[in-house]
Amino acid sequence: MKRYEQTTLKQIAADLKLSVSTVSRVLAGKGDRYRISAQTADRVKAEAKRTGFVPNQIASALRLKRTHTIGLIIPDISNPFFAAVARQIEMEAARRGYFIILCDSRDSTGAEVEYLKLLQSRSVDGLIISPVGRIGAHLRGLRGNGVPVVLIDRYFPDLEAPYVTSDNYGGAYEAVTHLIEYGHTQIACVRGIAGSSTADDRLAGYRAALGAAGIDYDPQMVAGDDFSESSGYAAAQVLLKSKSVKPSAIFSQGNLITFGVLRVLDEKNLAVPVDISLVSFDDHYYASFLATPLTTVAQDKESIGRDAVKLLFRQLDQGVDKITEGIHVPTFLIKRKSVAYC
Amino acid sequence: MKRYEQTTLKQIAADLKLSVSTVSRVLAGKGDRYRISAQTADRVKAEAKRTGFVPNQIASALRLKRTHTIGLIIPDISNPFFAAVARQIEMEAARRGYFIILCDSRDSTGAEVEYLKLLQSRSVDGLIISPVGRIGAHLRGLRGNGVPVVLIDRYFPDLEAPYVTSDNYGGAYEAVTHLIEYGHTQIACVRGIAGSSTADDRLAGYRAALGAAGIDYDPQMVAGDDFSESSGYAAAQVLLKSKSVKPSAIFSQGNLITFGVLRVLDEKNLAVPVDISLVSFDDHYYASFLATPLTTVAQDKESIGRDAVKLLFRQLDQGVDKITEGIHVPTFLIKRKSVAYC
DNA sequence: TTGTAAGCGTTATCAG
């Protein structure tokens, strides 16, 4: 806050005819260690309370080179998945006396790179990021400089940085296998943004499940550009309009995508699951109340957030290069009513 | 970031045998104003680029008493309403070169007060807050100190602080009137947290609509403790179990509440709208895909976020006491299929 | 056109 007439150590010291160091030590809780007399300590505390002293963390940060701030860059805070993860991260950070600077990259690589630079000039102590593009290089530089970084949701195979993500491969495998068990062989996949580990791993899981069942993989069965509603909408349209392909089931890679798919289904008067079966990544309250309660692959957002913070602080404690671990948090398939026998 | 060997003005100055002030002036883009020769300016810029100089905003903030940071305190970032507002706020702030420190108060007054103190010690330049409790006193103190504050979603009638909120009264009035037009007279209201302007105004709108139609207000028709799903669930249960009251329609004050209500309806095998009609505050993608597409009161979250930032910066420019304006952003009723004739 | 020096508020080191 604009600290108009904020009390400072110096003022308290002057008022009490003590030195700033003494006041600092008392107020920093180091009175005992420096054997400040109980008397002076009390006087100082009283004066601090009287004047409403609030320590200036900016000054402290400058001196200590520790801001107690961590930067959080995510593609879209209004996506329920990221909102839930962000919430968990904020809580875990707060518990440890850290603040979160929230940066919404709007799925733009440019914005992301810009944020990275700005956060650096804000001297954040660490960074949790769900990267949009392949900014491995940038991050490598940061890590090389000793800045702790944790990737969430998406990671780079070629960047030896710690990350936390769902077991996207396993989740997709389970979802598609579920579909196959219900007799489906013509299964479409509406994918997220190509090149992201999230979309790639889910696609790999999809292919593996198909393969395990002896079903040929057909690239025509895959569509979609990113994780947005509009991409889901467009993809579902081409999938359902196609002459060469006739899906009896759809595997959607994300919650927003699913809305797009549902919109197309709605427009075409296709009912779930009688006309077409549907499984979606990401779970939410609403999934059970949809026209057809949705079968979903739920992600453990709390664990993702918690583990991300844990990995970040471990780097802070033990050094950046000691931690390169990647965590794949298990998903779980919630069976509702959007899958029927083919 | 932990700026291990970060370049500083001093280093560049030493390398170039110039003074820090010169380097500072060039790199702050004030070369012209101080008539630094193009020559030296170029040398400085080149060296800055070569060494990857990033200005230390912490030092700058200490010197200038401006952190370019604004604190955002909200009750729950995973509530889609707040997530959307937060996103807008972040974007507007970023446009102006400001960062957002995100604080999730978990609807706890204690946490909120704590955050307030911490943000103060972080010297944020301003504060946007959706208050949980009646912390008017705290905020008054801040404003008295010249700290810009904007309230969102909820406001205090007794605090002359600027705020931005939906026209909750009007939105509720319209929703309930809509119900009445469909012949309902036994309309229950599942409310949010008592004492919040949001819940109070929506209740007032509800009562006014009833009154305008000559329907008596029955306190038994009102239940609910806060804006959570569990509160909605509990409230709907008492409402539907009650002997003294038989609602044919429900007006839910929030999106999470609505999930609770739906859960009860589901358990009791009550269908919307044939057995009971339902209107809910807050709109979302999912509302149109629910078993019964939901009639909702949509809030203009973008405007709320945008206006909040606008009011904040106006205070920054013109002084805190100049701005005390309250903005009520219009809502709009989206009619879908959850309301039927009684 | 450039340099000097003071100061933002804190903390750490050294001294007593």
Next chain:
DNA sequence: CTGATAACGCTTACAA
């Protein structure tokens, strides 16, 4: 037990 002093990195009068 307490104090003086330097330093963190930057900005800005004031000088030259």
